[in-house]
Amino acid sequence: MTTQEKKAAPKPKxxxxxxxxxxxxxxxxxxxxxxxxxxxxxxxxxxxxxxxSNPIEGxxxxxxxxxxxxxxxxxxxxxxxxxxxxxxxxxxxCAVGGGPQAMYTGDKKYxxxxxxxxxxxxxxxxxxxxxxxxxxxxxxxxxxxxxxIDQKQAFALITRxxxxxxxxxNPHPVCHECKLNETHCLLLDKKFCLGPxxxxxxxxxxxxxxxxxxxxxxxxxxxxxxxxxxxxxxFGMSKKEITRxxxxxxxxxxxxxxxxx
Amino acid sequence: xxxxxxxxxxxxxIHIAILWVPNMRILKMQPKFxxxxxxxxxxxxALYGPVHxxxxxxxxxxxxxxxxxxxxxxxxxxxxxxxxxxxQFTMLHFNExxxxxxxxxxxxxxxxxxxxxxxxxxxxxxxxxxxxPADPYYAGLRDNSAIIGFSCWPTESSLCKSAGxxxxxxxxxxxxxxxxxxxxxxxxSSRGYDMIHEREEFFEQEVSHEDMRxxxxxxxxxxEVFKLEIDFGSMPDIMELSHNSEVWDYFAEKCLSCGxxxxxxxxxxxxxxxxxxxVTNETTGRRERxxxxxxxxxxxxxxxxxxxxxxxxxxxxxxxxxxxxxxGSEYGRPGCIGCGRCVxxxxxxxxxxxxxxxxxxxxxxxx
Ligand code: SF4
Ligand code: SF4
Ligand code: SF4
Ligand code: SF4
Numbered sequence: 001m002t003t004q005e006k007k008a009a010p011k012p013k014x015x016x017x018x019x020x021x022x023x024x025x026x027x028x029x030x031x032x033x034x035x036x037x038x039x040x041x042x043x044x045x046x047x048x049x050x051x052x053s054n055p056i057e058g059x060x061x062x063x064x065x066x067x068x069x070x071x072x073x074x075x076x077x078x079x080x081x082x083x084x085x086x087x088x089x090x091x092x093x094c095a096v097g098g099g100p101q102a103m104y105t106g107d108k109k110y111x112x113x114x115x116x117x118x119x120x121x122x123x124x125x126x127x128x129x130x131x132x133x134x135x136x137x138x139x140x141x142x143x144x145x146x147x148x149i150d151q152k153q154a155f156a157l158i159t160r161x162x163x164x165x166x167x168x169x170n171p172h173p174v175c176h177e178c179k180l181n182e183t184h185c186l187l188l189d190k191k192f193c194l195g196p197x198x199x200x201x202x203x204x205x206x207x208x209x210x211x212x213x214x215x216x217x218x219x220x221x222x223x224x225x226x227x228x229x230x231x232x233x234x235f236g237m238s239k240k241e242i243t244r245x246x247x248x249x250x251x252x253x254x255x256x257x258x259x260x261x
Numbered sequence: 262x263x264x265x266x267x268x269x270x271x272x273x274x275i276h277i278a279i280l281w282v283p284n285m286r287i288l289k290m291q292p293k294f295x296x297x298x299x300x301x302x303x304x305x306x307a308l309y310g311p312v313h314x315x316x317x318x319x320x321x322x323x324x325x326x327x328x329x330x331x332x333x334x335x336x337x338x339x340x341x342x343x344x345x346x347x348x349q350f351t352m353l354h355f356n357e358x359x360x361x362x363x364x365x366x367x368x369x370x371x372x373x374x375x376x377x378x379x380x381x382x383x384x385x386x387x388x389x390x391x392x393x394p395a396d397p398y399y400a401g402l403r404d405n406s407a408i409i410g411f412s413c414w415p416t417e418s419s420l421c422k423s424a425g426x427x428x429x430x431x432x433x434x435x436x437x438x439x440x441x442x443x444x445x446x447x448x449x450s451s452r453g454y455d456m457i458h459e460r461e462e463f464f465e466q467e468v469s470h471e472d473m474r475x476x477x478x479x480x481x482x483x484x485e486v487f488k489l490e491i492d493f494g495s496m497p498d499i500m501e502l503s504h505n506s507e508v509w510d511y512f513a514e515k516c517l518s519c520g521x522x523x524x525x526x527x528x529x530x531x532x533x534x535x536x537x538x539x540v541t542n543e544t545t546g547r548r549e550r551x552x553x554x555x556x557x558x559x560x561x562x563x564x565x566x567x568x569x570x571x572x573x574x575x576x577x578x579x580x581x582x583x584x585x586x587x588x589g590s591e592y593g594r595p596g597c598i599g600c601g602r603c604v605x606x607x608x609x610x611x612x613x614x615x616x617x618x619x620x621x622x623x624x625x626x627x628x
Contacts, residue, residue, distance in 0.1 A: 009542040038540035159538035159546070168535055171559045172520065179524035180348045180552065182319045182339050187608040196517040196608075222558040224517050224573070231517075231609060 009163050012061035015047040016091075017081060019067030019074045020131060021099060024148035025092035026050045026066055032151050039155075042162055060085040062161050064144075068094040068101055070131040082138040087161060090133065090140045091154075093147040097218045098252035101131040105252045133252055142167050145199055147216035147249065153201045170201050173220055174213045178204040186212055190235040194246060197223035197257075215249040225257045285430065287468050290437075290444040294463035299326045299373055301460050305407055305452070306369030309344060311337045320344060320372070331374045333413030333439065336600060340527035341379045342386060344372060345402045349551045352398065352534065357544040367401040376413040380433055381426040381598045382527030383408070388592040389530055398550075407452055410436035415486050418601030420613065422484065423491045426598045440475050489604070491617050493595050496585040503620045504578075511625040512616065513574035515609045516556070522580070522611070523554035525602040528588070531555060555579050581616050 018026055030036065030051055047055035063085035069075055082088055090096045098105055104113065110130040134140050144157055153170070160167040174195040178185070181204050186193040193212040195204070199220045206213050219225075232242050239261070247254055290298070302308060310329045312321050318337045323329060339348075353360045375383075383403075390399035410433040421427040429436070434453035438445040445468065448454055457464055503509075523529040533553040538546040553560060556576050561569035570576050588596030603612035615626050 009544070011542055035540045042540060042542040155540060156535075156537050159540055162540075162542055163538050163544070165536075165538070172554075172557050173518070175517075175519035175521055176524075176554070176557070179339070179521050182314075182317055184317050184338070185521065185606070185608060188606075196519040222518055224515075227515050227609065228517055 011042060011044040012162060013046050013059065014043045015055075015057075015060045015063045015081070015085065016045075016050070017047070017063065017065045017077070018050065019065060019078070019095070020070035020101065021067030021092060021094035022148075023050065023066065025095075025144075025146070025154075028148045028151060029154065032155070035155060039158070058084065062087045062089060064089045064091045065095050065134055066091045068098050068131040068133060069129070069137055070101060071126040071128055073126050075129060075137060078134055078137050087141045088134070088138065089142045089144055089157070089161075090135065091144045092149050093145060093216055093218060093249060094131075095134050096143045096145045097250060097254070098131055098133040098136075099147075100248060102133065102252040103247050105130050105132055106255055131252075136252070143169065145217045146201060150201050150203065152203075170199060171220055171222060172200045173223065174198045174200045174202065174204050174207070174217070176200050177202070178207045180204075181208050183207045186210075187231065192232060192235065192237060192242075192245070194228075196228055197225060197246070215246055215254075219250055219254050219257055223257065226261055229261055286448045288446045288448065288457065289465040289468050289472060290446050290463055291465075292442075292444065294460075295437075295444065296326050298460050298463050299329075299409075302371045302373070302407070302409070302456060304459065305456060306371045306405065308371050308373060310373035311335075326373075329374055331411050331439075333376065333411055335416065336376060336379070336413075336602065338525060338602075338606075340382055340525065340600070340602070341372065341375055342382060342527055342530070344370070344406065345383065345386065345399050346390065346396075346530055346532070346552075347398075347402075347550075349549065350398070352548045352550050354547045355536070355545065360548070362397065363547075364398070364401055367398070367405055370402075370406045371409060372406055373409045374411045375408050375433070377410065377429040378419075378421040378424070378426040378598045378600045379527060380408060380410055380429045381424075382600070384432045385528050385588070385592065385594065385596065385598065386530055407434045407450075407456070408432065409434060410447075412436075412438045415483065415488075416601060416605075417488050418604035419487060420489050420491055420597070420599030420601055420604075422487045422599070423489070423493060424595065424597055424599030425493075427483075428480075438476060438479075440472075440479055442475070443472070445472065445476055489601070489614055491597075491599075491614060492621075493585070493597070495621075496595070496617060497589060499617070499620050500582050500586040506620060506623065508616075508619045508623070508625060509574040509578050511619070512577050512611050513572065516573050516577055516611055517609060518556050518558065518573060518576070519608070520554035520556045521606050521608070522603045523556055524552060525606045526584075527598055527600055527602070528584070528596045529554070531560070555583075577611070577616075581613070584613065585617065 016026060047057060049055055063081045069078055093099050144154055157167040177200045178195055194215045195213040197219055198213050198215045199217040201217050229242055243258060308323050309320055310323055311318055312323060312328045313330060318335055319339060320337050320341055350366055351363050353362045390396040434450045435456060436447040448457060531553045532550050534548055534550050536546055536548050570579055584596040597613050604614055619625050
């Protein structure tokens with residue numbers, strides 16, 4: 001066999017880590033039964049505590065990190081992972097945008113909220129910090145949004161990285177997939193839907209079941225927030241209510257889009 | 262009255278001229294034979310047509326002709342283009358030795374219930390996909406599909422009369438004109454003849470002057486119901502003059518860039534391709550092709566990060582200039598076939614009517 005014919009890419013050293021979140025994204029990878037063995041066969045899995053014990057914590061080609069940074073321990077950990085990994089992928093809504101726990105991040109009332117929930121003089125095991133997405137601390141190379149991430153989108157990115165190719169991001173709104181799925185648009189019935197503001201990738205599961213998109217893939221940069229708010233308001237919703245719903249999944253990142261409305 | 266008579270006899274004369282196009286024949290059929298006849302077409306391929314699924318009308322494969330909605334009062338949300346330029350499919354498989362086109366989606370089909378404007382839409386797509394070098398996927402699907410046209414009734418949004426697409430005299434194998442008491446059936450291809458030949462007993466060879474009069478009457482009545490109108494002829498000049506119009510900024514502020522207008526427009530045909538690797542470290546994978554839209558921000562993004570049409574106003578301008586001007590100068594007829602889908606679809610009322618009216622008057626629509 002000539003080298004020309006057989007050119008397998010070298011197995012990249014991979015680490016998968018979970019911070020504060022529901023672990024749904026790691027689970028999704030594990031639950032991809034058709035591909036899981038292929039995945040473990042084509043990478044050098046160094047650390048994936050959820051799937052196998054005895055992790056090796058050294059240099060990495062790619063680190064996948066799920067969850068938001070919500071404790072000082074996690075803060076240190078993400079800095080350490082960043083140092084060791086050539087490529088860092090934020091995996092899932094919490095890592096990408098902060099998740100629901102970052103719904104109020106940046107409101108300058110963190111201390112107050114912490115006290116309200118946990119009371120006075122609590123001794124924390126691990127010191128909590130205001131929940132933030134990974135890129136509040138380190139540079140992130142690729143984002144894999146979703147709550148949880150989508151199998152097809154995740155594996156398209158993972159396999160690109162295995163082959164040393166540049167992954168494609170999806171800057172299109174949920175509406176794109178919604179129409180490819182031939183789904184009736186809720187907006188035409190004057191019903192709430194965040195589709196035009198939200199990154200696609202979920203195959204528009206909610207509108208396809210007659211439910212509104214509530215934004216779990218996070219905002220798209222191109223979203224016309226101003227006009228969409230105006231449209232939803234014309235359906236009788238208040239700005240406050242729309243903001244509440246959009247913040248739910250938008251986390252930390254959504255705030256910058258809501259500034260000038 | 263007298264004027265109407267003259268008008269209608271002139272119409273008949275014109276029609277007889279059209280109908281007597283060589284190879285174009287008209288037959289007559291009683292409604293009771295329709296289902297049986299359509300069922301018999303299974304011999305020519307898998308049957309497709311407009312059906313209702315989860316409250317949405319769509320072209321789909323059918324199990325039985327009773328599923329079909331041939332009333333002609335509604336258009337499927339996504340045009341028939343999806344059967345020739347599929348929304349999403351695998352174009353080829355690759356490994357380190359080369360690539361292998363995947364034509365597995367090409368099958369023999371009979372598409373029933375296609376309205377005249379939709380057939381015009383397919384004819385416009387032919388110009389794009391079948392010109393040398395032809396797109397092999399489109400060409401394969403086109404060659405293997407028979408089109409059985411059906412007459413329709415305009416909706417509130419129909420613009421086909423303005424677009425000159427309310428009737429059609431090519432692009433179908435058979436065309437059924439529903440005159441309630443009976444169907445007039447145009448035969449448009451040799452495949453159409455073969456279909457008729459199979460069940461000759463269902464068709465009457467003689468179409469009387471009286472039958473034709475009923476057809477003309479139907480046409481005249483139908484011409485009265487159109488609510489919207491666009492002067493397509495003047496649009497290329499208007500577009501030329503409107504390049505810097507403020508109207509674009511007005512629409513740009515509203516546009517949600519949802520891309521729905523593109524997905525539903527019968528002549529929009531852009532797609533993106535993406536290579537997807539298999540989960541292995543060998544070089545194997547597939548190339549996928551998916552509908553794209555010039556309303557999306559990355560559409561005009563090129564290597565190096567330059568974006569030719571980053572602003573929403575530029576994107577809208579491209580969409581409408583293509584429909585109303587450039588398509589026409591390239592292929593002779595406008596890129597809008599007047600189906601009215603953009604009118605029904607855009608959540609913020611940006612469509613071929615509001616845009617052309619605003620450009621003509623120089624005034625934006627009243628809120
Ligand atoms: S239902 Fe929602 S996601 Fe679908 S097209 Fe309408 S706004 Fe977009
Ligand atoms: S439709 Fe919206 S809320 Fe539903 S899964 Fe997709 S991104 Fe999340
Ligand atoms: S014109 Fe309307 S349908 Fe088209 S992208 Fe803009 S908002 Fe969506
Ligand atoms: S521009 Fe509008 S009316 Fe014209 S063909 Fe496209 S969707 Fe139909």
